[in-house]
Amino acid sequence: MTIVLGLNAYHADSSAALLVDGKLVAAAEEERFRRIKHWAGFPSEAIRYCLRESGLKLGEVAHVALNQDTRANFGRKLRYLIGSRPSLKLVLQKLRFRSQRSGAEDLLAQAFPGERFTGQLHRVEHHFAHLASAFLVSPFDEASAVSVDGFGDFASAAWGMGHGSALGVEDQVFFPHSLGIFYQALTQYLGFPRYGDEYKVMGLAPYGEPHHAEAVRRLVYLQKDGSYQLNLEYFRHATERVDFSWEGGEPTIGTLYTPELEALLGPARSPDEELTQRHRDIARSVQAVYEEAFFNLLAHVHRRHGSDRLVLAGGCAMNSVANGKVTTRSPFKQVYVQSAAGDAGGAIGAAFAVWSRLSGEKRRFVMDHAYFGPQFSDGEIASLLNSNKQQLERAGCRIQEIVSKPELCKRTAQAIADGRVIGWFQGRMEWGPRALGNRSIVCDPRRADMKEILNRKIKRRESFRPFAPSILREAVSDWFEQDGDVPFMMQVFPIRPEKRSLIPAVTHVDGSGRLQTVTREANPLYYSLIEAFRDLTGVPMVLNTSFNENEPVVCKPEEALDCFLRTRMDVLVMGRYYVERMQGQ
Numbered sequence: 279m280t281i282v283l284g285l286n287a288y289h290a291d292s293s294a295a296l297l298v299d300g301k302l303v304a305a306a307e308e309e310r311f312r313r314i315k316h317w318a319g320f321p322s323e324a325i326r327y328c329l330r331e332s333g334l335k336l337g338e339v340a341h342v343a344l345n346q347d348t349r350a351n352f353g354r355k356l357r358y359l360i361g362s363r364p365s366l367k368l369v370l371q372k373l374r375f376r377s378q379r380s381g382a383e384d385l386l387a388q389a390f391p392g393e394r395f396t397g398q399l400h401r402v403e404h405h406f407a408h409l410a411s412a413f414l415v416s417p418f419d420e421a422s423a424v425s426v427d428g429f430g431d432f433a434s435a436a437w438g439m440g441h442g443s444a445l446g447v448e449d450q451v452f453f454p455h456s457l458g459i460f461y462q463a464l465t466q467y468l469g470f471p472r473y474g475d476e477y478k479v480m481g482l483a484p485y486g487e488p489h490h491a492e493a494v495r496r497l498v499y500l501q502k503d504g505s506y507q508l509n510l511e512y513f514r515h516a517t518e519r520v521d522f523s524w525e526g527g528e529p530t531i532g533t534l535y536t537p538e539l540e541a542l543l544g545p546a547r548s549p550d551e552e553l554t555q556r557h558r559d560i561a562r563s564v565q566a567v568y569e570e571a572f573f574n575l576l577a578h579v580h581r582r583h584g585s586d587r588l589v590l591a592g593g594c595a596m597n598s599v600a601n602g603k604v605t606t607r608s609p610f611k612q613v614y615v616q617s618a619a620g621d622a623g624g625a626i627g628a629a630f631a632v633w634s635r636l637s638g639e640k641r642r643f644v645m646d647h648a649y650f651g652p653q654f655s656d657g658e659i660a661s662l663l664n665s666n667k668q669q670l671e672r673a674g675c676r677i678q679e680i681v682s683k684p685e686l687c688k689r690t691a692q693a694i695a696d697g698r699v700i701g702w703f704q705g706r707m708e709w710g711p712r713a714l715g716n717r718s719i720v721c722d723p724r725r726a727d728m729k730e731i732l733n734r735k736i737k738r739r740e741s742f743r744p745f746a747p748s749i750l751r752e753a754v755s756d757w758f759e760q761d762g763d764v765p766f767m768m769q770v771f772p773i774r775p776e777k778r779s780l781i782p783a784v785t786h787v788d789g790s791g792r793l794q795t796v797t798r799e800a801n802p803l804y805y806s807l808i809e810a811f812r813d814l815t816g817v818p819m820v821l822n823t824s825f826n827e828n829e830p831v832v833c834k835p836e837e838a839l840d841c842f843l844r845t846r847m848d849v850l851v852m853g854r855y856y857v858e859r860m861q862g863q
Contacts, residue, residue: 280637281334282341283325284629286621287382289346289430290316290473290529293622294324295650295709296332297629301643302415304331305650305709307622310833316474318529320382321625322389327652336386336393343400343632344382345407345624351432354452358432402628404430405592406447411627412589413440414634415645416614422583424575427592427620428458435505435592437579443634443641448582454516455507457571458593460498463513463534464564468557469547473529480599481743483565484788486558493542494560494567504578506571512539553742569600569607576608586611591627595619595768596711598792602770605760617648617710617766647800648714648766651707654835656853662835663855670857673843678856683803684810690851691810693858694722694820698848699735701825703838704803708831712767713824714794715748715804717831717838719847721783721821723747728783728821735846736827744792747784749819750808751795757781757819758793767794767822783821794822 284295295305304327309315311323329336386395402410408425419442426435434456438447461476470478499507510516514536521532540546547557576588588610590601595615604613616623626645634641663670663677670677680686694700700720708714719736721728729745746767755761759772770792778785785791798805812818824831825838827845832838835852842850842857850857 280341280633281339282343282629282633283328283339284343284345284625284627284632285321285325285382286345286624286628287320287385289524289621290318291620291622292317292319292321292324293618293625294321294328295625295629296328296334297633298332300633300637300639300641302626302645302650304328305618305626306652306707307618309830310651310707313830313837314528315830316529317527318524319526320385320389322385325386325389331652336390336395339395340397341400341632341636342382342386342395342397343402343628345402345404345621345628347401347403347431349401350403351452354432358453400628400632402631404624405433405436405450406445407624407627407631408591409436409438409440409447409627410445410631410634411623412591412595412614412616412619413445414443414630414641415616415626415643416589417644417646418587418589418612418614420585421587421589421614422579422585422610423589423591424579425590425592426457426572426575426594428456428462429453430621434458435575437504437575439583439585440589443639445631445634449503449505451505454510454513455505457498457506457568459513459515459534460508461564461568461594462531463539464494464560466533467535467539467543467546468561469549469551471549473531477596478740478743479561479564480597481740482553482558482561483599484562484786484790485742486555486560486562488563488566489559490543490563491566494563495570496542498567498571500571500574504575506574512536512542565599568597569603572597572600573603573607576604576610580609587614588612589614591616591619591623593620598768599770599790601768602760602790613769615766615768616645617708617712617714617768619768620711622710646765648709648712649706649716649801650709652833653706654853656855659835659853659855662839663852663857666839669843674860676858676860678858680854680856683806683854686851686854686856687803687806687810689856690807690849691814693849694720694811695814697722697725697728697731699732699846701838701842701847701850702804702807703825703832703835703850703852705801707833710766712794713822713831714765714767715796715801715822717825717833718748718822719825720748720807723781723784723819723821724815724817726782732823737823738828744786745784745821745823746792746794747781747819748794748796748804748808748822750805750812751797753818754793754795758791762795764793764795765797765800767792769793781817781819784819
């Protein structure tokens with residue numbers, strides 16, 4: 279038995295994944311245990327979970343794979359330093375940051391006192407780990423592979439081709455040019471300063487028009503070889519010190535844009551400033567220019583390979599709007615994006631890259647679902663509810679045990695159809711940022727007021743952000759203008775015009791929806807819930823949003839119960855237990 283532990287460490291979205299003989303058996307992000315969004319640092323709790331789930335001790339791990347290799351692209355780094363002569367403060371900042379990091383072996387020893395890692399540590403170049411995280415778990419025997427993000431190991435993008443278990447990198451885009459930095463800087467400019475806020479710009483963009491696209495094009499120049507270059511006049515990261523924190527908490531990044539950006543586009547928006555049509559139009563322009571660069575790269579990659587299959591990874595592969603246009607705006611016909619396309623996915627990529635190289639065997643694993651996190655028994659849930667019985671009674675809640683799964687689904691589907699907000703906590707937690715039917719809040723997509731209800735009762739988030747549908751796989755082509763498997767909610771498709779008025783709660787302002795396709799094989803209980811809702815209403819989907827309230831998605835039953843009690847959620851379904859807040863409470 280060969281055991282490989284993959285890590286994304288020293289970076290945002292810290293995570294761990296465990297392979298046993300080439301199969302993924304456990305994976306989780308550190309934020310779910312630390313309860314801090316995008317937690318950055320060493321993923322000790324995620325490692326602890328992976329080992330516990332597999333019944334293993336640290337000493338039984340033969341290989342640790344880290345998705346970072348500081349020696350990678352050393353020549354490029356040296357030439358850049360010699361040629362660009364950045365400020366001494368910037369160089370010293372980077373050197374000090376690296377020197378303060380403890381080695382992975384030391385951090386493992388600190389996290390697991392009394393145990394000893396005696397295996398081999400492998401450092402995998404950041405973008406190769408991204409490419410491996412997409413191709414080596416995909417259903418494709420061959421495919422073009424593309425990784426695009428901010429930066430990792432001095433590069434911001436890489437592309438190549440995968441055949442069987444072999445994966446090669448053909449070319450890269452190097453520091454200081456980055457589509458991820460482009461999008462992040464404009465996200466900051468629009469008044470969304472927190473790490474990971476780019477999805478807010480993506481959600482805001484359909485409310486605007488690309489009136490500022492010509493100006494935004496001055497920020498990034500497309501190249502004939504598919505690459506791109508930033509106009510560094512507008513960005514600080516190449517020559518100035520940008521404050522950032524990647525250790526032991528929420529990641530932070532200082533301002534990335536220069537005053538010249540405000541001279542070009544007007545004053546930056548402060549986080550508490552009202553959104554105007556100018557801001558909406560700039561968001562639309564940013565998304566449009568990003569897509570121009572993205573599809574310029576994809577066109578080049580397709581010309582090189584001729585393959586109709588594409589796998590995507592890197593933080594920019596979280597841009598589900600662009601992902602949904604791949605088959606209409608590029609020659610590619612099939613697309614695969616795994617559920618943790620961003621830096622968290624590097625843990626899986628590093629692990630599979632090492633396994634593939636060491637074993638030389640054919641691939642034996644396809645990631646067709648995302649349920650690799652912790653799970654809890656009905657006994658554990660019953661014990662929790664019993665110990666909180668008095669608090670639940672004071673909150674006007676009634677607890678019922680429903681042993682029959684079909685009955686549980688029918689009862690829950692009826693509550694959804696009645697307009698109630700349901701916390702749905704089942705099975706193993708999802709891998710990646712999306713709730714995919716095991717740690718979800720589910721509601722009726724037919725109600726035009728459901729978005730407002732959700733934001734009033736629980737979410738309290740910006741009104742322009744859409745909610746997503748989970749749909750039975752066989753019904754996709756009846757409701758969306760494209761067909762395909764989208765199990766990880768990583769692509770946005772247009773909803774058929776005649777259907778949009780039937781599901782207003784999951785139809786964005788531009789008529790699109792970021793769907794999740796659900797199959798009986800991948801998640802039988804969630805499938806049965808949606809099936810029961812279809813039988814009641816004729817609509818084969820539910821609104822699905824993450825089970826949380828301005829925090830990481832819930833991991834444990836205690837967190838689900840706490841979220842239920844402190845919000846105005848109507849029903850909590852955990853395992854076979856149905857907790858109902860009585861009307862008027």
